[in-house]
Amino acid sequence: xxxxxxxxxxxxxxxxxxxxxxxxxxxxxxxxxxxxxxxxxxxxxxxxxxxxxxxxxxxxxxxxxxxxxxxxxxxxxxxxxxxxxxxxxxxxxxxxxxxxxxxxxxxxxxxxxxxxxxxxxxxxxxxxxxxxxxxxxxxxxxxxxxxxxxxxxxxxxxxxxxxxxxxxxxxxxxxxxxxxxxxxxxxxxxxxxxxxxxxxxxxxxxxxxxxxxxxxxxxxxxxxxxxxxxxxxxxxxxxxxxxxxxxxxxxxxxxxxxxxxxxxxxxxxxxxxxxxxxxxxxxxxxxxxxxxxxxxxxxxxxxxxxxxxxxxxxxxxxxxxxxxxxxxxxxxxxxxxxxxxxxxxxxxxxxxxxxxxxxxxxxxxxxxxxxxxxxxxxxxxxxxxxxxxxxxxxxxxxxxxxxxxxxxxxxxxxxxxxxxxxxxxxxxxxxxxxxxxxxxxxxxxxxxxxxxxxxxxxxxxxxxxxxxxxxxxxxxxxxxxxxxxxxxxxxxxxxxxxxxxxxxxxxxxxxxxxxxxxxxxxxxxxxxxxxxxxxxxxxx
RNA sequence: GGCCCCAUCGUCUAGCCUGGUCCAGGACACCUCCCUUUCAAGGAGGACACAUGGGUUCGAAUCCCAUUGGGGUCACCA
Numbered sequence: 001x002x003x004x005x006x007x008x009x010x011x012x013x014x015x016x017x018x019x020x021x022x023x024x025x026x027x028x029x030x031x032x033x034x035x036x037x038x039x040x041x042x043x044x045x046x047x048x049x050x051x052x053x054x055x056x057x058x059x060x061x062x063x064x065x066x067x068x069x070x071x072x073x074x075x076x077x078x079x080x081x082x083x084x085x086x087x088x089x090x091x092x093x094x095x096x097x098x099x100x101x102x103x104x105x106x107x108x109x110x111x112x113x114x115x116x117x118x119x120x121x122x123x124x125x126x127x128x129x130x131x132x133x134x135x136x137x138x139x140x141x142x143x144x145x146x147x148x149x150x151x152x153x154x155x156x157x158x159x160x161x162x163x164x165x166x167x168x169x170x171x172x173x174x175x176x177x178x179x180x181x182x183x184x185x186x187x188x189x190x191x192x193x194x195x196x197x198x199x200x201x202x203x204x205x206x207x208x209x210x211x212x213x214x215x216x217x218x219x220x221x222x223x224x225x226x227x228x229x230x231x232x233x234x235x236x237x238x239x240x241x242x243x244x245x246x247x248x249x250x251x252x253x254x255x256x257x258x259x260x261x262x263x264x265x266x267x268x269x270x271x272x273x274x275x276x277x278x279x280x281x282x283x284x285x286x287x288x289x290x291x292x293x294x295x296x297x298x299x300x301x302x303x304x305x306x307x308x309x310x311x312x313x314x315x316x317x318x319x320x321x322x323x324x325x326x327x328x329x330x331x332x333x334x335x336x337x338x339x340x341x342x343x344x345x346x347x348x349x350x351x352x353x354x355x356x357x358x359x360x361x362x363x364x365x366x367x368x369x370x371x372x373x374x375x376x377x378x379x380x381x382x383x384x385x386x387x388x389x390x391x392x393x394x395x396x397x398x399x400x401x402x403x404x405x406x407x408x409x410x411x412x413x414x415x416x417x418x419x420x421x422x423x424x425x426x427x428x429x430x431x432x433x434x435x436x437x438x439x440x441x442x443x444x445x446x447x448x449x450x451x452x453x454x455x456x457x458x459x460x461x462x463x464x465x466x467x468x469x470x471x472x473x474x475x476x477x478x479x480x481x482x483x484x485x486x487x488x489x490x491x492x493x494x495x496x497x498x499x500x501x502x503x504x505x506x507x508x509x510x511x512x513x514x515x516x517x518x519x520x521x522x523x524x525x526x527x528x529x530x531x532x533x534x535x536x537x538x539x540x
Numbered sequence: 541g542g543c544c545c546c547a548u549c550g551u552c553u554a555g556c557c558u559g560g561u562c563c564a565g566g567a568c569a570c571c572u573c574c575c576u577u578u579c580a581a582g583g584a585g586g587a588c589a590c591a592u593g594g595g596u597u598c599g600a601a602u603c604c605c606a607u608u609g610g611g612g613u614c615a616c617c618a
Binding site: 006007039043115121127152168171174175179184188189217218219221250334338341342364373419423424432453499502504514 | 541542543544545546547550551552553554557563565566567568569575576577578579580581582610611612613614615616617
């Protein structure tokens with residue numbers, strides 16, 4: 001049995017997704033159970049209604065769970081509740097056990113006092129270690145009196161002397177010398193357990209046998225081990241997964257979006273937000289303090305307004321950008337694991353069958369979006385025509401409803417056919433072809449494209465365009481094939497086919513880049529194409 | 541800074557455990573050429589790595605040690 005145990009969040013980021021995927025694959029490959037547990041023991045961060053929004057990302061990826069919160073037919077189970085905040089009475093029983101055995105004690109230092117001690121240690125370049133001698137020596141009666149008096153107190157675990165060895169299926173064994181683990185807090189002043197305590201109790205009670213988590217948790221394992229021993233719990237088998245970084249080696253985080261925005265804002269010299277994007281007060285506070293983050297919606301509207309492209313961080317970002325869930329899973333698997341040999345492309349069925357801890361790599365990976373994009377392209381090209389149309393259209397209905405509503409079914413299908421082999425994402429076709437849904441009378445032309453392809457050349461592109469217009473006007477059948485046969489002889493008479501294709505392209509699309517020209521004309525239709533050409537000619 | 545972990549092309553990685561078949565394989569990116577109506581896509585080639593220094597050994601990418609570099613961690617966050 002494995003578990004994925006994130007803190008509540010509306011979004012799943014790629015690192016979390018990889019952890020979930022590996023936990024899922026490992027459990028499924030061993031006829032085991034995959035549990036989702038929500039670690040919501042931090043009251044400050046756990047109030048949102050959207051607290052488990054990330055579950056929809058999990059399901060989109062195809063990662064279902066056997067036990068956990070009930071959500072769209074997933075979850076349930078006999079070991080609940082699966083929200084830690086609902087398990088307080090359970091933890092309380094174990095606190096009392098440790099208190100009674102002398103393995104835990106009350107401590108009364110305030111957060112400020114501890115911060116000061118920490119700062120002092122830091123100043124001397126020493127690690128901070130809580131030594132609980134005076135607290136442990138306190139007479140039970142005094143402790144009781146202070147508790148009765150309503151004084152704020154935490155419960156700390158009394159870590160016994162001795163080195164602690166962590167067995168890890170991925171990293172091997174590591175031994176922390178005595179004194180590395182201090183008397184850490186297991187119950188906060190608000191009565192909630194800390195992460196360490198809740199994890200240990202829940203993993204035992206839920207029957208978790210294998211704990212796969214990110215490497216940043218490695219040292220925490222020592223704390224978990226001493227707790228398990230004191231509570232007479234079984235020790236799960238650990239596997240700490242290598243971290244995933246940005247290409248520049250920095251940690252991947254939602255802050256990266258703010259970073260990109262700050263840079264774009266600075267480049268544009270903006271001192272106030274574009275109207276209708278971000279509240280001016282929020283904006284100036286955000287500009288002033290580089291540690292603050294805009295919320296997702298604000299960030300997106302600001303990005304749209306200033307033409308910045310936010311980096312994809314969350315699984316949902318990738319979905320919106322038109323990546324395929326199966327490709328995300330495939331690619332994520334390759335960050336930290338490989339099946340060996342030269343095999344790179346595989347699905348989650350394969351992963352389930354072949355995933356094993358011994359082939360997990362020890363080194364951190366840098367997340368390479370370019371390779372992801374290449375994988376996405378490969379997967380799209382491998383789709384059947386009908387599949388592609390279905391998936392693009394479903395993406396379009398959600399992300400680009402206006403675009404979809406302005407195209408007839410036939411137009412959309414032609415556009416798909418013209419775009420299939422060149423689409424790296426499901427979104428590209430929409431972003432690259434807005435000229436199609438622009439009204440004929442509203443189309444504007446890119447100045448550079450006009451001067452190069454219409455005004456330039458000898459004779460000018462405009463002359464060829466006018467000639468082509470005459471030929472097109474005589475076409476009764478507006479299909480790709482007949483357009484081609486109508487235009488080709490003329491084009492060839494000019495020597496270079498580009499002489500006619502480029503002026504036409506610019507005239508009907510406004511830009512020098514579009515799908516193949518015959519497809520472009522066919523999609524627009526005769527009336528629209530001629531109207532655009534006429535307006536273009538008139539505008540010169 | 542203490543402690544822990546890690547180290548193969550720019551990137552993800554195979555090979556390492558069970559030294560020789562590795563003057564190190566694949567993929568993405570890159571470069572060149574071809575195709576071509578734009579952008580892509582596609583085709584054919586190419587360049588590119590065992591961090592350094594010591595051992596062990598007939599022989600080391602593979603085993604050992606040191607150095608260097610990178611990362612993690614040191615919360616009443618998870």
